[in-house]
Every structure is written in structure tokens, then in C-alpha cells.
Amino acid sequence: MPPLARRNLFHDKIRLAVTLTGITFAVVLVVVELGLFLGFSTTTSSLIDRSGADLWIASHRVPYIEQGAPFSERKLYQVRATPGVAYAEKYIARFAGWKRPDGGHESVQVVGFNFADAADPQRAMGGPWNLASGSVADLNAPDAVLVDDLYWKKLGVTRVGEVFEINGYRARVVGTTHGIRSFTTSPYIFTTFKNAQDFTNLNEDQTVFILVRAAPGMNVQQLQHNLQSRLHDVDVLTTSQFSSMTRSYWMFTTGAGVAVLLAALLGLVVGIVVVTQTIYATTMDHLREYGTLKAIGAPNSYVYRVILQQAGMSAVMGYALGITVSMFVVRGAEHGGAAILLPWQMAALIFGLTLLMCGIAAAVSINKVTHLDPAMVFRN
Amino acid sequence: METAIQVRSVAKTYAEGAVRVAALHAVDLDVYRGEVLLLMGPSGSGKTTLLSIMGCILRSSAGSVQIAGTEVTGLNERQLPRVRLRHVGFVFQAFNLFPTLTAEENVEVALELKGIRGTRARNEARRLLAQVHLADKCSAYPADLSGGQKQRVALARALAGDPEIILADEPTAALDSHTGRAVLELLCELAHEHNRAVVIVTHDSRIVDLGDRLVRLEDGKISSVERLNHRLPSMPPPGASSPYPFARL
Numbered sequence: 029m030p031p032l033a034r035r036n037l038f039h040d041k042i043r044l045a046v047t048l049t050g051i052t053f054a055v056v057l058v059v060v061e062l063g064l065f066l067g068f069s070t071t072t073s074s075l076i077d078r079s080g081a082d083l084w085i086a087s088h089r090v091p092y093i094e095q096g097a098p099f100s101e102r103k104l105y106q107v108r109a110t111p112g113v114a115y116a117e118k119y120i121a122r123f124a125g126w127k128r129p130d131g132g133h134e135s136v137q138v139v140g141f142n143f144a145d146a147a148d149p150q151r152a153m154g155g156p157w158n159l160a161s162g163s164v165a166d167l168n169a170p171d172a173v174l175v176d177d178l179y180w181k182k183l184g185v186t187r188v189g190e191v192f193e194i195n196g197y198r199a200r201v202v203g204t205t206h207g208i209r210s211f212t213t214s215p216y217i218f219t220t221f222k223n224a225q226d227f228t229n230l231n232e233d234q235t236v237f238i239l240v241r242a243a244p245g246m247n248v249q250q251l252q253h254n255l256q257s258r259l260h261d262v263d264v265l266t267t268s269q270f271s272s273m274t275r276s277y278w279m280f281t282t283g284a285g286v287a288v289l290l291a292a293l294l295g296l297v298v299g300i301v302v303v304t305q306t307i308y309a310t311t312m313d314h315l316r317e318y319g320t321l322k323a324i325g326a327p328n329s330y331v332y333r334v335i336l337q338q339a340g341m342s343a344v345m346g347y348a349l350g351i352t353v354s355m356f357v358v359r360g361a362e363h364g365g366a367a368i369l370l371p372w373q374m375a376a377l378i379f380g381l382t383l384l385m386c387g388i389a390a391a392v393s394i395n396k397v398t399h400l401d402p403a404m405v406f407r408n
Numbered sequence: 409m410e411t412a413i414q415v416r417s418v419a420k421t422y423a424e425g426a427v428r429v430a431a432l433h434a435v436d437l438d439v440y441r442g443e444v445l446l447l448m449g450p451s452g453s454g455k456t457t458l459l460s461i462m463g464c465i466l467r468s469s470a471g472s473v474q475i476a477g478t479e480v481t482g483l484n485e486r487q488l489p490r491v492r493l494r495h496v497g498f499v500f501q502a503f504n505l506f507p508t509l510t511a512e513e514n515v516e517v518a519l520e521l522k523g524i525r526g527t528r529a530r531n532e533a534r535r536l537l538a539q540v541h542l543a544d545k546c547s548a549y550p551a552d553l554s555g556g557q558k559q560r561v562a563l564a565r566a567l568a569g570d571p572e573i574i575l576a577d578e579p580t581a582a583l584d585s586h587t588g589r590a591v592l593e594l595l596c597e598l599a600h601e602h603n604r605a606v607v608i609v610t611h612d613s614r615i616v617d618l619g620d621r622l623v624r625l626e627d628g629k630i631s632s633v634e635r636l637n638h639r640l641p642s643m644p645p646p647g648a649s650s651p652y653p654f655a656r657l
Contacts, residue, residue: 032517035508320504323465324565325493326521327486403465405500406456406577 033337036314043313044342047306051346052353054299054385058378059354060368061292065285067367072211072278073271075121075139080153081239082248083255084270085262091281092274093121094137094212096236103259104238110255112246117142118221118235119154122228123214127193128184135214136183138194140224143167153239156218161188162203167220172202178363179215180204194227209367211278240264296381303346304389307339311393315400322402332394339390340383347382351375409440411474412573412605413462418471420457420628431457432628434471441572444599444606446616446636449625455609456577458625462607463496463575464488476572493521497566499595501578503558505550511537511561512546518568536564540594556587563594574598576608585614592618 037044070077075093076084085107087097107116120140125133141154143164155164156174166172173194175185183192191200194217210216217227225232242251248266256264265273279285311318318331354370361368420432432454439445439462447455460466461473464480467488472481476495483491492498497518505514515533519525524532537546540560550558559579566574576595580588592608592615599606599620608619616622620637623630 031513032506032509035506039508316504317506320500320506321517321521322489323463323492323504324498324518324521325489325496327489330521403460405498405504406460406465 032317033334034341036310036317036334037338037341040310040313043306043310047303047310047342048346048349050302050306051299051342051382051386052350054295054302055347055350055378055382056353056357057295057299058292058381059350059370059374060357061288061295062374062378063354063358063361063368063370064366065279065288065292066369066371066374067209067361068211068285068288069275069279070369071209071367073274074208075154075216076267076271076274078157079119079239079267080241081267082242083240083252084265084267085238085240085255085259086236086265086270088261088263090263092277093237093270094123096121098230098234098236099262101233101235103262104235106258107238107240107255110251110258112243112251112254113240114243114246115151115153115241117153117239119237119239120221120224120228120230120235122224122230122236124195124217124227126183126199126217129190129192130184132184134183135212136194136217137210137212137214138224138227139216139218140221140228141218143220143222151241153241156205156208156216158206158208160204160206166202167218167223169200169202170223171198171200172219172223173199174203174205174218175201176208176215177204177206178209183215195229197223197226199223199227207362207367296385300385300388303342303385304392307335307342307386307389308393308396310338311335311396315397316404318397319400319402319404322400323405328398331397335390335393335397336387339386339393343382343386346386347379350382351378409442411438412441412476413437413439413607414472414474415458415462416472418458418461418468418473420454420461420466421469430628432461432468435625435628435630437623437630439573439605439607441605442599442603443620444596444608444618444637446619446622447607447609447625448611448613448616448622449631453625454628455625457628459575459577459607459609462573463498464491493569495571495573497568497571497574499559499562499566499574499576499579501581503550503555503562503582505558505561505565507550510547510549511542511553511557511564514550514561515565515568518565522569524569532568533564536567537561539567540564554587555583556591559583559587559591560594563591563598567598572604574604574606576606578609578611580610580612580615588612589615589618 087099090096101118104116104118107113122138124136124138126136127133160177175183185201188201188203191198208216242248252264252266321331358368358370415435415437418432418435422429422431449455461468472479475491480491512533515536516529519529519532534546537543540563542557542560545557579591595606596618598604622634622636624632
């Protein structure tokens with residue numbers, strides 16, 4: 029087939045640049061907004077998803093992880109005594125006040141986990157990940173904490189070994205993690221369960237959560253049911269249930285996620301409008317040629333194919349440019365407070381959306397060409 | 409001679425809102441293979457309308473039209489392009505070449521529409537361009553060609569797939585007289601030596617001597633038919649059985 033679509037597309041370089049800019053802009057906008065949504069969504073539940081636990085036991089009707097209320101740690105023994113439980117540990121995730129060296133105060137979320145099992149991957153639950161400096165073993169001190177390097181500036185940390193105050197208790201930075209973001213403005217501070225009890229003013233016999241790992245071969249839903257029937261005043265949730273509840277709360281109940289999703293949708297709409305306008309204008313430029321094609325006997329399907337090929341080529345080139353720019357944006361965001369995620373599934377989805385966007389744009393042009401009177405070729 | 413186009417009592421009325429404009433009134437005309445028929449008349453006389461109807465681009469409001477023996481009056485929007493594709497080649501006043509394609513590719517487009525693709529299409533496009541004396545311009549873009557060369561590319565494109573009818577709308581209007589005459593001579597050659605029916609709409613009285621018949625239109629009616637060339641021995645003689653007097657001339 030003579031390369032009519034390709035030549036038409038590349039013939040007017042300025043129009044091509046405008047078309048590709050429109051598609052690239054739309055792709056970047058959608059990647060950033062969807063990536064932010066995904067980043068926020070992942071961030072809200074990262075403590076749960078990375079806990080390594082199969083089940084979470086929380087106070088009755090806790091809607092999300094930050095809202096956990098203390099309960100007696102005696103329940104831990106009931107849990108451990110339940111058949112099918114391999115390991116169960118106390119866990120704290122609670123807000124506390126961080127005092128900066130300059131006297132300023134910041135809110136933090138203290139995460140306390142069972143330090144003793146941290147070195148054993150079979151038993152470790154709820155510990156930090158992405159350690160950038162120091163080790164979990166360094167937490168073996170009454171004041172030791174790990175701070176994520178994204179929040180050093182916010183918390184006034186300048187080096188490992190510095191000493192701060194959390195709710196009036198001495199806290200010494202013994203290491204750093206990298207990229208563990210908090211959805212709230214309060215950074216996570218990892219420490220031992222015992223330290224966390226102090227930092228969050230809990231009584232010695234209190235915990236906020238119990239993390240449970242099922243024995244090999246044990247059905248998690250069945251274990252959940254068994255535990256729920258044994259324990260009172262607490263909820264037993266699978267990790268995915270609790271993760272989903274937390275994400276749903278932050279993303280939809282607070283409206284934050286809806287705003288980001290709407291922005292992504294807006295990006296898509298803006299993209300469709302820009303691309304439709306440019307592809308339509310390109311079609312208008314070549315209307316006489318389409319009229320000639322129809323006059324010499326080309327069926328509508330042939331003309332549609334030319335327009336769709338133009339739109340498809342625009343989509344592929346615009347997507348390639350857009351995704352390249354987006355990767356730089358994603359890379360740049362790695363050092364910021366808001367995570368923009370771009371997994372391959374989302375990249376594939378956005379490629380599909382780009383094709384759809386250009387398809388819609390082509391459909392508008394096709395509608396015009398369908399009603400084109402081939403007798404126009406005789407009018408000058 | 410074999411009839412390529414048969415037009416019987418064809419009328420065409422354009423409606424624009426409440427206003428109805430009659431462009432053709434009960435036109436009868438036969439066009440034979442091997443002849444060059446010139447359609448002349450003042451602006452608005454219906455020449456282009458008649459050409460469009462004969463080319464199955466426009467539907468008549470009344471009457472019947474046969475193209476290569478096929479009645480096309482009742483055909484729908486999907487069937488008419490097939491008739492055009494199979495039987496008719498068009499040459500336009502403004503050439504209507506695809507500016508982003510080379511001369512060869514312009515011809516290949518028409519060949520592809522007729523199911524000829526790949527190397528066969530390329531070879532055929534080159535042969536057709538050679539036939540119109542443009543063998544050395546295969547790779548040239550329309551912008552790099554003179555008006556006469558563009559029209560010859562358009563002619564090569566019209567010849568793609570070997571249609572028996574060539575319809576040309578003012579093919580010399582955008583050309584100087586010398587180039588225009590050369591293009592018309594080419595059209596005559598196609599009619600006489602390749603047994604095609606060639607219909608040319610023109611305002612140019614200087615080229616009248618090149619045609620075989622001259623049909624004059626006025627106010628949507630055929631006002632006169634002149635036989636210009638006596639090299640059409642097999643045409644039905646005057647007074648023969650055809651009830652259409654213009655067709656016999």
C-alpha cells in the first residue's frame with residue numbers, strides 16, 4: 029500500500045509536532061495523575077502490605093491502620109494458643125510528637141515491631157525495608173530509631189547518631205531507610221515494640237495490633253474465622269482486607285483519591301480534545317484527497333483505514349514520547365514526598381488509553397469523511 | 409460501435425432548502441468506445457453534473473444510466489464506487505494528485521484500489537507513466553512537476569486497472585495551450601488506439617478539432633450535437649433504429 033497515511037502525517041512537520049505535543053502532554057498528565065493515585069494508594073497501605081503477616085488483629089471497627097486503638101496484650105496468648113497460628117507478635121503504629129533540634133515539632137508515626145525476630149525471615153513481621161544505612165540490629169538500644177532519608181530535612185536530621193525527642197523520650201537515629209513514604213504528613217519512625225510503647229505512651233501490657241502468620245498449609249480464611257470466634261472486642265482481618273480498608277479510607281472517604289482520579293480523567297479528556305482537534309484539522313487539510321479517493325472508487329473503509337493509520341501512528345509516537353518524559357518525572361519524584369508509580373501494567377493500560385484517545389479522535393474525522401460528497405472533486 | 413455509456417431521459421434537480429434548481433432536463437446521450445466526446449456549454453449549463461452522473465459520482469433525479477451495460481440508477485452508495493472503480497477513470501481540472509506521494513505512488517493508489525498490489529502494482533504504475541511519457545518522473549513529487557506533467561500523472565492514474573471509460577473535467581483549464589493540446593492528444597490516443605470512451609468537459613474551443621463529437625449543453629438540455637471526426641465508421645447511421653437522435657450523431 030502506498031504510504032499515504034505516513035506521508036500525510038509527516039508532510040506537515042509543524043502540525044505533526046502539535047499533534048505529538050498534545051498526545052505527549054495527555055500521556056504525561058495521565059501517567060502523573062494515575063501514578064500519584066497508585067503511589068498514594070500503595071503508600072497508605074505499605075505498612076500492611078509489607079508486614080509479612082497473614083492476619084491483623086485490631087480493635088473493633090478500626091477503619092484504617094493509623095486509627096488503631098490499644099487493647100490488652102493478653103489477647104496475644106489466646107492467639108498463639110489457637111491451632112493453625114505459626115507466629116503472632118505485637119505491633120504498634122501510632123502517631124507521636126517529634127521535637128526537632130531547632131525546637132520545632134513534627135508529627136511522626138511510630139512503628140514498633142518485634143525486634144527479636146527481625147533477623148529471622150521465617151518469623152520477621154512488621155519490620156522496615158529498603159534499609160539505606162545501619163541495620164535492624166542497631167535498634168537493639170532503648171532509644172534507637174530508623175528514619176527514612178526522604179524526611180531528614182523535615183525532621184531536622186543531618187546525620188546518623190543524632191539525638192531527638194519523641195513525646196519527651198530520647199530517640200537516637202541509628203540508621204535510615206529509603207523511599208518508605210507516609211501518606212499522611214507524618215513520617216514513619218521504626219523502632220522496637222518496647223521503645224514504641226514508650227514513645228506512644230502505651231501501658232506495658234498494651235498493644236495496638238497483633239500480627240499473625242498462619243502455619244504452613246493452614247487456610248487463612250479458616251484461621252481468621254477461628255480466631256474471630258475466640259477473640260472478643262477485636263476484629264481479625266486478612267492482610268488484604270485491612271490493606272483494602274485502609275486504602276479505601278484514604279483514597280475515597282477523605283476524597284484525596286477521588287481528586288487525583290478526577291485529575292487523571294481530566295487529563296484524559298484534555299488529551300482527547302487536543303488530539304481530536306489536531307487529527308481533525310489534519311483530516312480537514314487532506315479532505316480534497318479523501319474526496320478524490322472516494323471519487324476514483326475507494327470505499328469508505330479504505331479512507332477510514334488511512335485516517336486510522338494516521339491516528340495509530342500518532343498514538344504510538346505520542347505514547348513513546350509521553351512515556352519517556354513520564355519516566356523522567358517518575359525518577360524525579362523518587363526524591364520527593366509524593367510517590368509516582370509507573371508499573372508496566374499501568375504503562376500498558378495507558379498505551380491502550382492512548383490508542384483509545386486517538387481512536388476517538390479518528391472517529392470524529394471519520395464521521396466527517398463519511399459524509400463527504402465525492403462530487404466535491406469537480407468544484408474548484 | 410460498442411456503447412460504453414447510455415444516458416436516457418436523465419434529469420437532475422438540486423434542492424437547497426426550499427429552493428429547487430433543475431440542472432439537467434431529460435438528457436439522452438450515448439457514448440461509444442473508441443470515441444472522444446466533447447461536452448461544451450456555458451457555466452451552469454449542466455456539463456459537470458452530467459459528467460458526474462455518467463461517472464456514478466452523482467445520482468440522477470430521474471431517467472436511467474447504463475455504464476458498460478450495467479444499469480446504475482438503482483445502485484446504492486456501496487455499489488456505485490465499485491462501478492466507478494471497475495469502469496471509469498477520472499481526470500480532474502486541478503489534477504487532484506496526492507501531494508505527499510510520488511508520481512508512481514499516486515498511480516499505485518488507484519491500482520491498489522483495484523486489487524493490484526506490491527511489485528505488480530509498481531511495475532504497472534511505471535508502465536502507465538511511460539505510456540504518458542513520464543517514465544523519468546516516477547519518483548518525482550507533484551510539487552516538482554509542471555502542470556502538464558501533473559495532468560499526465562493524473563491520466564496515468566485514471567488508466568490504472570484499464571477502465572473502458574475516461575471522464576475528464578476541464579483537463580486543460582490549468583494548462584497553457586501547448587501543454588493542454590498535448591494532454592488532449594494523449595486522451596485521443598487512448599480513445600482511438602485503446603478503444604476507450606473518452607468524455608471531456610471543456611470550455612476551450614481551440615481543441616474542438618481533436619474530438620469526434622461535440623455535445624453542447626444549454627440550461628440543462630442538449631442543444632446540439634456535432635460530428636467532428638468521420639473516423640467513426642461503425643457508429644449507427646442517422647435514421648437507424650435508435651430512438652435517440654443525439655445518440656446517432
